[in-house]
Amino acid sequence: MSDDDQIPDFSDRPEDRARQRAVPAGRVARIGTFGRLVGGVAGGMVAEGARRLASGEGINARDLILTPGNVQRLTDRLSHLRGAAMKMGQMISLDAGDFLPPELSKILATLRDQANFMPTRQLDQVLKSEWGPDWRKQFRWFNPRPIAAASIGQVHKALTRDGEELAIKVQYPGVAKSIDSDVDNVMTLLKLAGFAPPELEMDKLMAAAKQQLHEEADYQREGAQMELYRAQLADVPGFVVPRLHQGLTRGAILAMSFEEGVSIEELGNELPERRDAVFARLIRLVARELFDFGVMQTDPNFANFRYRRETGEIVLLDFGACRAVDPLVANGYRRMLEAGLVGNAEEVLKATVEAGFMMPIVAEKHPERVNRMIDIVIGEMREDAPFDFGDRAFIPLLREEGWAIAQDKDTWAFPPIETLFVQRKVSGTALLGARLKAKVNIRRIVEEVLAGTAPHSAAAA
Secondary structure, three states, X not given: OOHHHOOOOHHHOOOOHHHEOOOOOOHHHHHHHHHHHHHHHHHHHHHHHHHHHHHOOOOOHHHHHOOHXXXXXXXXXXXXXXXXXXXXXXXXHHHHXXXXXXXXXXXXXXXXXXXXXXXXXXXXXXXXXXHOOOHHHHEEEEXXXXXXXXXXXXXXXXXXOOOOEEEEEEEOOOOHHHHHHHHHHHHHHHHHOOOOOOOOXXXXXXXXXXXXXXXXXXXXXXXXXHHHHHHHOOOOOOEXXXXXXHHHOEOOEEEEEOOOOEEHHHHHHOOHHHHHHHHHHHHXXXXXXXXXXXXXXXXXXXXXXXXXXXXXXXXXXXXXOEEEOOHHHHHHHHHHHHHHHOOOHHHHHHHHHHOOOOOHHXXXXXXXXXXXXXXXXXXXXXXXXXXXXXXXXXHHHHHXXXXXXXXXXHHOOOOOHHHHHHHHHHHHHHHHHHHHOOEEOHHHHXXXXXXXXXXXXXXXX
């Protein structure tokens, strides 16, 4: 029998059972998993409380929750659920960085690096529901072992009958329908552990998280965003965007061309000239997303970038978190950067407050600290020289001032949600630069992009 006549069959493939874990797909199953988690944590709290009372130690809720046993329970159950529960952990981990308590950081780091995947039987059920019972006939081969597994879905490599090599992203069953309840349940756990203080109004943030997760779970939407980026970067050398396979894409399946590449972190092993040139390209892309494209991929997870050593190209992946950039946010960044480049601290502060990046009460109650932070940032961005992302000596200075301000509960408020999404991409890209120890002349790139673009009009929204 020729290769063209072979039909992929999962039953004859060896399974790696150690890393397979069925996803609770039904509402009852997911609620039951959360129920067992809460029950286990409560039992751990009672045991730890009894131990502390017997030994004469003090008691507080956070210490009772974050025992080694409860940390393991939280990690295990959230990774089992995957979906929004796991995605929330990943988002918090990437966004909050060093500001998290070490116990919570441990939980979230494990969730971020989690790589369990569906058993082949559950995978087959998903594929049958999306492509029909004879789905195998469309492929010469389909590898049941995923090449990547994340919070919302896992990716498989396949070869179509006409010889096209594809990456097939398959969504975990039940994930899309469970987003709202998962987010609510995770927030309940965070409040219980004292990580979501009542002084903060969480409703808007939770609504935004739910909206983004619903968008990320719509693979047809993601396919359209991927095609948009292919068009935007068609004439820009140095980037590769997968090609959408329309015929095989569904709401819970995204089919695209398979693009070779290694982890973007491998770029750190290149010669400094190559490393810095490639990373400068990423910085320029972020600037163009903000000031030119009007749309931004707001998830800076390192896994969303791959690197081709032979050509120096960057492969861009995962467009589920793409969203339109609010013109007010883009213009606010523009005013801040323009003022910062000329060293006008007063205008930087004014633009920061007007754009909603800082609440007016912060500047009113803590003017000295705010001015010191602005001076530090202006001093760094005005240098007409390569910025060393690996040398983050100024970060502790900013953190010290920010932490002091954060102790004042009167200043606690979330900036506009659209600002948070953009800032997440900017800070995540800087974190990648630090990991690579890249050195890039940020001032030159910013001046170039600002000069080549104009402020967005309100009609662009």
